[in-house]
Amino acid sequence: MTQDFVQELGQELGEELGMEDAAAAMVASQPLLQVNELTKHFPLGKGLFGRSAGVVRAVDGVSFEVRAGETLGIVGESGCGKSTTARLLVDLIRPDSGQIILDGQQVGPEMSVREMRRRMQMVFQDSYASLNPRLTMEDAIAFGPMVNGAPRQQALALAHDLLFKVGLEPRRFAGRYPHELSGGQRQRVNIARALAFSPKIVILDEAVSALDKSVEAQVLNLLEDLKGELGLTYIFISHDLNVVRHMSDRVMVMYLGQVVEIGPVESLYGNAAHPYTRALLAAMPSMDPDRRTMEAPLAGDPPNPINPPSGCRFHTRCRFAAPVCSAQQPPPQILRDAGHLTACHAHVPGSGHPGLESAA
Amino acid sequence: MTAVSIEKLATVEKSPGYWAGVARRFSRDPVAMIALVVVVGLILMAIFAPLVAPSDPYRTSMLRRLRPIGTEGFPLGADELGRDMLSRLIYGARLSLLMGVTPVVIAFFIGSAIGITAGYVGGRLNTALMRTIDVFFAFPSVLLAIALSGALGAGIFNGLLSLTVVFIPPIARIAESVTTAVRRIEYVEAARASGASAFTIVRVHVLGNVIGPIFVYATGLISVSLILASGLSFLGLGVKPPEPEWGLMLNTLRNAIYVQPWVAALPGLMIFITSISFNLLSDGLRSAMDIKA
Amino acid sequence: MSTPLVDINNLHVRFHGQRTVHAVNGVNLTLAPGETLGVLGESGSGKSVTLKTLLRLLPENRTQIAGDVRVSGVDVMALSGKALANHRGGVVSMIFQDPMLALDPVYTIGEQISEGVMRHEGASSREAYARALEMLTRVRIPSPERRLKAYPHEMSGGMRQRAMIALALACKPKLLLADEPTTALDATVQIQILLLLRELQRELGMGMIFVTHDIGVAVEVSDRVAVMYAGQVVETGSVRDILRSPQHPYTRGLLAANLHGAQKGQRLQAIPGAPPPLDTAPVTCSFAPRCPVKAAGCDAGPPPNVTLAPGREVRCIHALGEAQGSAAN
Numbered sequence: 001m002t003q004d005f006v007q008e009l010g011q012e013l014g015e016e017l018g019m020e021d022a023a024a025a026m027v028a029s030q031p032l033l034q035v036n037e038l039t040k041h042f043p044l045g046k047g048l049f050g051r052s053a054g055v056v057r058a059v060d061g062v063s064f065e066v067r068a069g070e071t072l073g074i075v076g077e078s079g080c081g082k083s084t085t086a087r088l089l090v091d092l093i094r095p096d097s098g099q100i101i102l103d104g105q106q107v108g109p110e111m112s113v114r115e116m117r118r119r120m121q122m123v124f125q126d127s128y129a130s131l132n133p134r135l136t137m138e139d140a141i142a143f144g145p146m147v148n149g150a151p152r153q154q155a156l157a158l159a160h161d162l163l164f165k166v167g168l169e170p171r172r173f174a175g176r177y178p179h180e181l182s183g184g185q186r187q188r189v190n191i192a193r194a195l196a197f198s199p200k201i202v203i204l205d206e207a208v209s210a211l212d213k214s215v216e217a218q219v220l221n222l223l224e225d226l227k228g229e230l231g232l233t234y235i236f237i238s239h240d241l242n243v244v245r246h247m248s249d250r251v252m253v254m255y256l257g258q259v260v261e262i263g264p265v266e267s268l269y270g271n272a273a274h275p276y277t278r279a280l281l282a283a284m285p286s287m288d289p290d291r292r293t294m295e296a297p298l299a300g301d302p303p304n305p306i307n308p309p310s311g312c313r314f315h316t317r318c319r320f321a322a323p324v325c326s327a328q329q330p331p332p333q334i335l336r337d338a339g340h341l342t343a344c345h346a347h348v349p350g351s352g353h354p355g356l357e358s359a360a
Numbered sequence: 361m362t363a364v365s366i367e368k369l370a371t372v373e374k375s376p377g378y379w380a381g382v383a384r385r386f387s388r389d390p391v392a393m394i395a396l397v398v399v400v401g402l403i404l405m406a407i408f409a410p411l412v413a414p415s416d417p418y419r420t421s422m423l424r425r426l427r428p429i430g431t432e433g434f435p436l437g438a439d440e441l442g443r444d445m446l447s448r449l450i451y452g453a454r455l456s457l458l459m460g461v462t463p464v465v466i467a468f469f470i471g472s473a474i475g476i477t478a479g480y481v482g483g484r485l486n487t488a489l490m491r492t493i494d495v496f497f498a499f500p501s502v503l504l505a506i507a508l509s510g511a512l513g514a515g516i517f518n519g520l521l522s523l524t525v526v527f528i529p530p531i532a533r534i535a536e537s538v539t540t541a542v543r544r545i546e547y548v549e550a551a552r553a554s555g556a557s558a559f560t561i562v563r564v565h566v567l568g569n570v571i572g573p574i575f576v577y578a579t580g581l582i583s584v585s586l587i588l589a590s591g592l593s594f595l596g597l598g599v600k601p602p603e604p605e606w607g608l609m610l611n612t613l614r615n616a617i618y619v620q621p622w623v624a625a626l627p628g629l630m631i632f633i634t635s636i637s638f639n640l641l642s643d644g645l646r647s648a649m650d651i652k653a
Numbered sequence: 654m655s656t657p658l659v660d661i662n663n664l665h666v667r668f669h670g671q672r673t674v675h676a677v678n679g680v681n682l683t684l685a686p687g688e689t690l691g692v693l694g695e696s697g698s699g700k701s702v703t704l705k706t707l708l709r710l711l712p713e714n715r716t717q718i719a720g721d722v723r724v725s726g727v728d729v730m731a732l733s734g735k736a737l738a739n740h741r742g743g744v745v746s747m748i749f750q751d752p753m754l755a756l757d758p759v760y761t762i763g764e765q766i767s768e769g770v771m772r773h774e775g776a777s778s779r780e781a782y783a784r785a786l787e788m789l790t791r792v793r794i795p796s797p798e799r800r801l802k803a804y805p806h807e808m809s810g811g812m813r814q815r816a817m818i819a820l821a822l823a824c825k826p827k828l829l830l831a832d833e834p835t836t837a838l839d840a841t842v843q844i845q846i847l848l849l850l851r852e853l854q855r856e857l858g859m860g861m862i863f864v865t866h867d868i869g870v871a872v873e874v875s876d877r878v879a880v881m882y883a884g885q886v887v888e889t890g891s892v893r894d895i896l897r898s899p900q901h902p903y904t905r906g907l908l909a910a911n912l913h914g915a916q917k918g919q920r921l922q923a924i925p926g927a928p929p930p931l932d933t934a935p936v937t938c939s940f941a942p943r944c945p946v947k948a949a950g951c952d953a954g955p956p957p958n959v960t961l962a963p964g965r966e967v968r969c970i971h972a973l974g975e976a977q978g979s980a981a982n
Binding site: 087090092113114117118121122124126129130131132133134135136140143144147148175176177180190193197 | 375377378545546547549550551552553554555556557560564565568569
Binding site: 077078182184185212213214215216217218220221224239241242246279280283284285286287288289290292293294295296297298299300301302 | 695696795809810811812839840841842843844845847848866867868869870872873891892893896906907909910911919920921922923924925927928
């Protein structure tokens with residue numbers, strides 16, 4: 001999928017710039033992380049003899065890239081596979097198939113998982129469950145460097161540095177246990193722990209979702225500061241569209257294990273192409289008492305990813321669904337600008353779909 | 361309500377560790393403290409039996425058979441062979457505690473090792489280990505202990521061995537379930553994402569969080585073990601006469617229940633006190649270890 | 654003016670346990686019949702505790718409650734026995750964040766709804782089942798006849814939430830208490846439930862108190878909003894007033910932190926620090942340590958509760974000038 005659109009992208013650019021320039025442009029903008037056709041299916045009800053009642057298609061052919069220094073937001077509802085994608089990236093779950101290319105090297109054949117994890121770290125949603133209740137904060141942060149060979153004293157010094165960096169005074173917090181800290185403080189420690197590897201990419205999986213709004217804002221500011229200071233790249237996963245909009249340069253929308261739309265943040269929020277993205281945006285509570293939401297954009301719950309619908313997975317809830325939608329999976333289609341892609345038949349000329357405007 | 365008074369703790373540089381907190385909470389629990397005092401007292405009594413006991417627990421006297429409680433020179437009466445009950449009860453603590461505690465201690469190490477391995481590795485190894493353990497669960501523990509002792513023959517060592525075998529399965533099962541639960545918590549995932557080996561993760565992140573619950577469960581088993589050990593002796597499968605052991609004493613005195621009911625009940629009372637103390641100790645430990653965020 | 658549906662006067666709630674927690678410290682709230690009040694606050698602000706007092710759901714042995722709580726003029730704190738049973742579910746009903754707390758996993762949805770109707774209204778089992786069916790239709794559960802015989806675990810998250818609402822409204826309560834009922838739901842389902850509650854509230858003419866931490870959600874459902882902080886109501890007013898001219902610095906901070914319309918790259922105006930621990934009752938303004946406009950008088954004593962207009966109150970020293978200004982006009 002990505003290969004195709006990279007080629008298409010190259011061709012388009014080629015027409016504009018001339019082929020040599022385009023090739024040069026592609027090399028210069030080589031993504032920091034490239035994910036190709038990542039897939040993970042979980043078999044259900046694994047019996048004694050390995051028979052299975054069905055498969056959860058948690059992540060199904062997901063491709064995207066992350067450029068150095070940007071923040072890629074990933075949004076979607078429960079069961080869309082955004083958290084599974086994060087866990088696949090750092091190999092907490094082994095993918096069934098697909099490639100992860102970090103810094104131009106494919107993880108597995110060209111780069112060890114250990115080396116990949118040094119460059120790509122993750123912060124989880126539950127700040128309390130993420131910290132071992134028996135370890136002090138300095139030990140929790142120093143654990144990673146120590147298992148990677150750093151001497152204890154050096155690792156502890158690093159831990160103190162990092163505590164200071166995330167806004168927790170080391171003298172006060174280094175010796176504390178998780179239950180003595182507030183949720184926001186614990187999440188700062190989790191961020192510090194991820195930073196102990198000097199990673200290039202930090203994956204933030206709903207990292208601020210459990211925090212109170214006022215604390216959430218503090219942590220978001222911290223993340224922005226750290227990004228600037230350390231030159232980090234973020235993959236920011238959240239169900240909160242406001243937060244994603246604030247944090248991200250580009251946003252990827254997932255539905256039932258697949259990418260339905262990806263594009264620059266303003267283009268995607270201002271001009272959403274996929275009916276699902278539009279529904280998600282329309283479902284955000286209004287902040288204007290005189291313009292309350294009058295109609296729910298979608299009916300029912302998101303279907304679960306066991307035996308998902310054929311063709312476009314959204315067609316069962318889509319008000320623009322045409323016969324082609326249940327028959328064929330839509331290809332990724334480049335929209336207005338080259339970075340904005342969507343997988344929807346309505347945007348593919350000649351697909352047999354009458355288009356969003358006429359169907360409405 | 362998770363807010364912790366930060367300002368108040370500000371001067372404290374090093375927080376007291378988890379176990380210090382457990383000790384503090386435990387010491388504030390009056391029931392658990394009484395149980396602890398009783399248990400420690402019993403252990404001291406067993407160790408220093410020769411110093412504490414007023415007379416020789418083996419010296420029989422046909423003249424003084426089955427004296428009531430309060431007889432001069434026999435404060436707790438005399439048994440069916442005229443031996444001093446008080447001394448026999450004190451000496452009895454040695455064998456009874458040995459038979460009660462040792463199997464659980466050994467089973468704690470073996471069972472935890474099996475359970476934690478099964479729980480952390482998961483998959484086929486877990487299935488293989490735990491199904492084997494399940495086979496032992498098919499037998500009631502009393503029956504299993506009696507069958508094993510019967511097959512191995514009477515004697516202290518065989519009694520200990522069969523009780524150990526009886527207690528490995530329940531401890532392994534508990535260890536497996538708490539380890540499986542801990543393995544799914546995100547700090548273990550975070551440790552995996554840091555590239556630590558399975559052994560390091562178990563040592564640093566799993567062991568400290570599962571050993572507490574397993575330990576509490578095991579202390580609870582001591583009372584069961586005491587009663588089972590006494591039962592074996594009662595049936596003639598454990599300790600042999602004339603050794604003083606509470607279960608055995610209960611057996612040999614049972615004919616005297618109509619003559620000197622209070623004397624005959626004394627070994628039973630000791631078993632009861634010991635086992636309830638271990639149980640209350642275990643309960644106290646459990647609530648002291650239970651930290652809420 | 655007729656009797657308010659809810660009248661809470663100077664409510665104090667204190668929990669005893671290993672630590673004493675002053676959860677609610679002098680809350681005053683009123684609700685007119687048919688009105689929806691949104692109670693906005695962060696975790697530990699006392700919003701859920703206030704709500705539970707209206708149903709007397711707090712554990713009696715560890716809780717010390719002082720103050721006056723009336724629903725339709727009835728003193729809730731004095732209720733006991735049958736009157737309390739009738740109050741719960743018959744007059745006041747509650748829905749929760751997790752429907753599995755409210756639904757019994759071993760009974761079908763139909764059995765649970767009809768059981769309540771039979772108990773509260775003495776209806777026959779046939780009437781009660783008819784009511785259950787009517788309620789499931791009302792909350793727009795597709796194929797309600799089939800769902801009557803379904804168990805909670807057989808339903809999806811949004812469907813369970815609807816079933817819980819049907820259960821809560823089966824006896825036509827005058828007051829519905831909603832404790833973050835949409836927080837655990839996906840965005841596209843959340844808006845469906847909010848619209849449903851808004852509609853049912855209008856149809857049945859009941860009063861509703863909706864507790865949430867999400868300003869957007871409060872705006873969608875409420876007529877009036879009360880903002881809570883550290884066990885006190887710091888500001889009340891109509892949704893429009895709260896949103897367009899927030900007076901209390903905490904409300905302002907909360908609005909700024911909510912990110913609606915925040916621009917990429919712009920620094921968020923976060924409220925520094927964290928809420929106070931509440932192991933002692935507040936004697937001064939609880940927000941003062943975090944307040945960007947803290948003045949000398951803030952530490953002197955409790956902040957004044959300033960009434961700017963009917964139903965528009967602010968608990969802040971800075972509101973005094975505001976009130977005089979508007980009085981002069």
